[in-house]
Amino acid sequence: MVTGVNGFVGSNVALQLLKAGYKVRGTVRGKKIDNFKNNISDSFPSLEVVKVDDVSTSDLIDVLKGVDAIVHVAAPLPFGGASPKENLIIAVEGYLNVLRQAVSNGINKVVITGSWASTLDPALKQAFEGHVSTEKDWGNVTEEEFLVNSQNPMWAYLAAKTLAERAVWKFAEEEPSLDLSITLPPFIFGPFAAGFPAPLSHSTLSSNQHIYTLLKGSIPPPLPPLFCDVRDVARAHVRALNVPKATNHVEDKRFLVSGGFLTWKDAVEYLHQQRPELRARLPVVDMDTFPPFPGTPTSIDTTRAKEVLGVMICLF
Template structure:
């Protein structure tokens, strides 16, 4: 690796971004983070320090994904740009374009700025939701980086569509002109320790469970990954030779929503009475989702237990992935340490 590369991480106040910044800093790299405003700069510095990294080599610049102002300055001189910023709402919007447009246009804005600034490589944070929903895979298919979600499917949520459309737009851009090398990281449901009280949507789920909001859980399960492993994947993707033009599915194991509640109860026994007591049948979940918009996010997962392979990420990025149980346990304990649940 270069001894002191200048790395740009977009959306520096985000969950994945904070851990990724800390991972770069621990490796001795200098980092420039983008923010929509400087009001969160000190919060990010404190979070990075809490994660065990020295923020002395961390600087910030204002650049908003909804307009072009500041982006070429933001990425200028960088050896790599890591684009983590993308909306992930707890409640799905009524108008899909409210989430699809900023995800796609923001990704292209960053790529164009990187191309104009002659940045050698861009690492894009995508998701396994851009892999797991093609239209023509047989039952029992083992999903991998060779699969792409069909964003035209009527049963997909706006978030699933946004991640797929944004990633496909990035690959089209990378093939269409003189562009930076592109590496895509496709993490599954991201768990692991929170860095501060500015919680991700995945962590907000535990606050909902801890309030006893859902006495029963939808019968859904999903692959899980630890944010610390996601951060390591981004760092490897930024500088490791031989990975350009590749995408990497990062996930380990599988847990159900009911399982998450059980781990919450195991780690924090005082909340045992709050977690879901049983799983709802699918027809009941579909009926309730008509009125509860938060549940619409999980509808594509009902009845699905997809097999998948993380072999490429382990072999090519050298990742040693934490278990799903460890990732969730760390998330729960961090929220208690922060006095948030």
């Protein structure tokens, strides 16, 4: 089963699984299921689509019948709740609800989409200090700090990803039958899977929203310039399904994936060259528009993903 198959990560994971010969059951949230069923290509007879309104609270017993493994892509973001406490519960339960119901239904193989954000301090202190991120790194944050400081959306996102992933590995340590892997990409860019329906709104574009911002002539936030092609992220998930269960430390199946650096200046210059008809819509390329970084950006060590998953990065 692939959660959030209507998203651009979920659609690419589902497509990779279908190409590999798997039968896929994909979850779609709310009214999006009608758009999905009405527009899905007839070329995917092995894809079944079911409705799940909220992975953090929904009863999944019927959805999980006959499922052998779960690729959980659709973890909720820590926004939209009535309070910081509720936002954190939503983010954590978006993972734990799926894991609890998987184990109770005898499903032990689970791959989760995490985030490179969980390897960094939420204040991004290491982001421009030449730090090299590895799977051994963790953000340093407590629940109490989240409840006090979560007014800053970027800080809240990083902090919630760290707290939620910590909760996931704690659950895995207490459930020895669970065979868990987590992929940790930075900002993900790329296409929706061919043959899958286009998004209904810009809100479903995820990291691609930043590229859309450039096309409106604006500059996205000055974030660490790291990216991964969504197709590499999808391949990492599929490969992780076949990695043997960790025998020493459960966190040994934590995988960082990355395609390297991509600055907003790089993106605009590329679009100027490849899509000259868009030049009038794009920001002007000069030092005032794209000031230099305050230091050396963080990089990501993808050695484990390459050695264990065999994921070869394709830059685009």
